[in-house]
Amino acid sequence: MDKLTIRGGHQLNGKIRISGAKNSALKLMAAALLTDEPVELRNMPNLADSRFMARLLSTLGVDVYWPQGDSTCRLNAANISSTIAPYDLVRKMRATFNVLGPLLGRIGHATVSLPGGCAIGARPVNFHLDAFEAMGADIVIEQGYVKAAAIRGLNGAIIDLPFPSVGATEHTMMAATLAKGTTTINNAAREPEIIDIANMLKAMGAKIEGEGTSTIRIEGVDKLKGVSYSVMPDRIEAGTYAMAAAAAGGDVLLEGAPAAEMTSLLEHLRKAGVTATVEDNGVRIQRNGARLKAVDVDVQPHPGFATDLQAQFMALMTVADGTSTITENIFENRFLHAPELNRFGADIRVQGKVATVHGVDHLVGAPVMATDLRASVSLVIAGLVAEGETEVNRIYHLDRGFENLEEKLNACGARIERGADTE
Incomplete structure (x- = not known):
């Protein structure tokens, strides 16, 4: 495994190009299963997670052409040879679970392992499965696998989500594009990535309205066509570099x-005394x-403060x-990153869902360990401002989400x- 060594105390000046959105790209790749025609995804982020999704799709029989270093991924699911997504x-990666809905919608059956992913809570998939059952699927969970048939x-x-779950909203929307009749998702999540996925599905011939609001309606069609589509820019990556610069x-x-989308x-950065200027070609x-x-920060579903930026803002504070x-x-x-940030000399105290951060006048470099994708980059931000040298270990988490x-x-x-990890 690799590690990063950071020598802190250097200002950042220049330009950073924002990559395609990881949280959107992974679901767009899964949506390629909905059609037997070619799908071309442009502005694809070259990440461990997106490459991993390509590997899973290949095991299902999807023809994947995505050379290393290329930002265009070409997918052709004309011949799906397997509807089993194995545990290994x-x-x-949790996003791989999202092949279930497209397979169920197009093929009528699928067997998909229950997902894993970062250790940031249970994040159960019952909202997804309840939606598919409401749409007429028979679902059985055996030996860690979801076996679904329609x-x-x-x-x-009519799908009434108990919570505006991003994953359940996206997953239900994809499956519903090929369902008979109209599906209504109430209490839908409103994240920009959902709009991005809806835009691609509509370009493929899906009939969707209300994306970006709390009620989404999908009128099923018999078939979707191929598409060439550009992945939206990554608001989480952009926010991360904004806080690094701040x-x-x-x-x-x-x-x-x-x-x-930021x-x-x-608004929070400006309250903190940072100058954030929207320009024609980006944000300065x-x-x-x-x-x-x-x-203070109160993390909420979109359009509130994003949970995927919480760790980075904590590092800033x-x-x-x-x-x-x-x-x-x-x-x-x-809040698994809080103890690691304290190793720099930060003063963070966690009680339940609230972290209290007492600002200090400086941080000191330390060896630290990444615990999940977003937490790992909070340690990089701390390392940029810390005196001396910082070692961030287990950076495979970083490579999952930052190009x-x-x-x-x-x-x-x-x-x-x-360099090489010390572990």
Whole structure:
């Protein structure tokens, strides 16, 4: 395994191009199963997770052409040879579970392992399965596998989600495109990635309305066609680099950053004393060296403050003037990064779903360990501002969600080296 060695204390100045959105790309890849015609995905992020999804699709019989270093992935699911997604693949990444709905909608049956993924809470898939059962699927869970069948096809249904789950909204929407009749998803999640997926499905011939609102209606069609589609820019990556620039100080243009989807974060950064300017080609983040101000965060579903940016904002608040509270309302067990940040000399105390951050005047580099994808990059942000040298171990988490992270930061003046892990 690799590690990152960071020498802190260097401002960031320059430009960072924002990659395609991981949280959207993985579901768009799964949606290729809905058609027997070619699907071309442009602006694809070259990540461990997206490459892993390509591997799973290949095992199902999808023809995948995606050369290393290429941002265009071509998928052709004309001949699905298997409807079984095995444990060895699904256990490593939750998004792979989203092949279930497309297979069920198009083929009428699928066997998919229950998912694994980062250790940030249970994140059960019962909302997904309840929706498919409401659409007429027979579902049995045996030996860790979901066995689902709808031999006569799925039927439209009214789906009332108990919580605006992003995964359940996306998954239900995909399956419903080929169901008979109309499906209505109430209390749907409103994340921008859902709009992105709906836009691609509509380009394939799906009939969807209401995406981006709490009620989505899908009128099923008999067949979807192929498409060439560009993945939206990654608001989480953009937000992460915004906080890296805010922490280290300097002047960084986030080229292609989707400002409209970053409103809550930008508001919080401005309250903290950061200059965040929306420009024609992205978002510019500036901090002239003045100390940050403490700002409270209440994590909520979109359009609220994103849970995937919580760890990064906590890292920023460790060196702010004053005390801030960060309340995590989406996932339990998502403060695993707090003890690691404290190793830098931060003062963070966690009680239940609330973390209280008492800002300190400086951090000191330390050996730390990544615990999940977003937590890992919070340690990088802390390392950028810490005095001395920081070692971030278990960075395979980072490679799952951030494309060329050290190259992008080093091009702006950071001092980050990749090497062999000490473990």
